[in-house]
Amino acid sequence: MIKIIMITKSDKIIIGFFVAIVLSAISGISFAFIKAGLSNNSTQSSSENEVNQNKDYQESKNIENNLSVIPPPRRKQTISTNQLLKQEEEKFIQASQYFNEADRLLTEARGQNNSQSAISLLNEAQKNLEQANNIMKEFEPNSPYHKSAQDYINYIPFYADSINQWKNYFTKLDSHQARNHPWEAITDNSNFIDLTYHNKQSVMAKAKKQSVVLTFDDGPSPQYTEPILDILRKYNVKATFFVVGSQVSQHCAIVQRIYSEGHEIGNHSYTHPWMGRISDEEQQQEIFQTQAIIENCIGSKPRWFRSPYASQNESTLKIAHQAGLNTALWTIDTEDWRKTSTTNSIIQKALNYNRNNIILMHDGVEPNPNFKHPSASLSRSNTVQSLDTIIQRLQDKGFQFVTISEAFSNY
Ligand SMILES: [Zn+2]
Structure with a gap:
């Protein structure tokens, strides 16, 4: 009894090795068995487990069949990559347009002699800046526009701050009636x-x-x-x-x-x-x-x-x-x-x-x-x-x- 309980370190390795062989043998046998069953395209199985495995196979076979209907993959991939690039480019242009519009509105607002029109221009600028920010954030790290978008994202808070400062400035001028x-x-x-x-x-x-x-x-x-x-x-x-x-x-x-x-x-x-x-x-x-x-x-x-x-x-x-x-x-x-x-x-x-x-x-x-x-x-x-x-x-x-x-x- 004691001998069985007291297993030495080397014994553990031997036992572990034995268990691994047995396990791999079992999985090998079952793999061979499944394979044999599948090659016959048999839907009859002796256990529930095998039925499920067969279903999985059917599904993967269906996917394979569907794939074979699709035109040569390389051509398809080129078209979709181009389309994707075009979409990314359009998205980037749109976002930078929002940014430039915010920039322009900020400049126009600073040129106003009337505080109210300045503030409404600044509100517009803020909206444009938010739009730019939202779109720029959508570029995934693998997008060719990701780095440029990051440059904008890093810069946007400075503009947001500036817009707020000028809003305060114009509000203050009004309250001072000066x-x-x-x-x-x-x-x-x-x-x-x-x-x-x-x-x-x-x-x-x-x-x-x-x-x-x-x-x-x-x-x-x-x-x-x-x-x-x-x-x-x-x-x-x-x-x-x-x-x-x-x-x-x-x-x-x-x-x-x-x-x-x-x-x-x-x-x-x-x-x-x-x-x-x-x-x-x-x-x-x-x-x-x-x-x-x-x-x-x-x-x-x-x-x-x-x-x-x-x-x-x-x-x-x-x-x-x-x-x-x-x-x-x-x-x-x-x-x-x-x-x-x-x-x-x-x-x-x-x-x-x-x-x-x-x-x-x-x-x-x-x-x-x-x-x-x-x-x-x-x-x-x-x-x-x-x-x-x-x-x-x-x-x-x-x-x-x-x-x-x-x-x-x-x-
Ligand atoms: Zn300067």
Whole structure:
């Protein structure tokens, strides 16, 4: 008895081996038996188990028969893959159209002088953004559009935030009943100029008559800033460069050249973040650190701040004001930053209006590696190539090129 109970380790292996042989023998026999039964195509079986196994076989045989009716699999597969790709492509185009429409509506909303129409445009923008997000989420990891869709999905929350910030901004303006001088509501100082879209008509109307402010953002960059400066010098035209602090620290000599040639230097933050998405302390650092590094480079502090991506909240305006800065966005976006932009499209946009304008162009590419806009181009060659024509045509129309401070010197 004891001997049977006390099984040693090696005994266990032997027993296990024996059990395995017996089991495989049994399954082998039954497999052979089933096989024999099936080859006879017999429906008669001695046990219920075998009846079920036979049913399974019949089903698989039916599937096999159906498959044999289908045309050669490779051809079929090519057609369906193409169709699938086409569907995926259409879906992706549709989703990016929703995204672009949200982008357009956001820009249009910022341009409104009426808070209510701005807010309704922002609501529309929000709906479009949600549609874009819902469709982009549908792309499976094996889809060729999955990666691009992810780029959009990562970017959408930034737009959603920006839409909300502008909604708050317009709501606030209404409640303060300060539509003519909205910045007073925020800073208690009428000397502070907040050139957001909302005020553009009332403020721009007071700017120097027949004046145009050319602005270049995201530089300095050796590749594009220098050729732009050469063109400006050729026409004796003065512009405003909203520089990024981290770029200034690498290319101070270019900033010195901009300044010495009579252009104005503006503050465009240190790392080019979405200001509305970072803490007040971080915003403070972005603005003050850039003031310091520019002063260190050219011996003079900027007077104007421009928020990257037009993302700003009340704190941004307050902090800019504390740093002795006015704030300015733009009144015309040439969209030279878009992948789809061409020299012609930039010229068309820049010459679209016959009134005072602040024109947005770029002498640098996206400086922040964390925020790659899915529609952004990594080249500014089109900007450089369109500049001659823009200057010539505006001069022909009688416009004078001034820096942003010159435009509002009589304000
Ligand atoms: Zn920028």
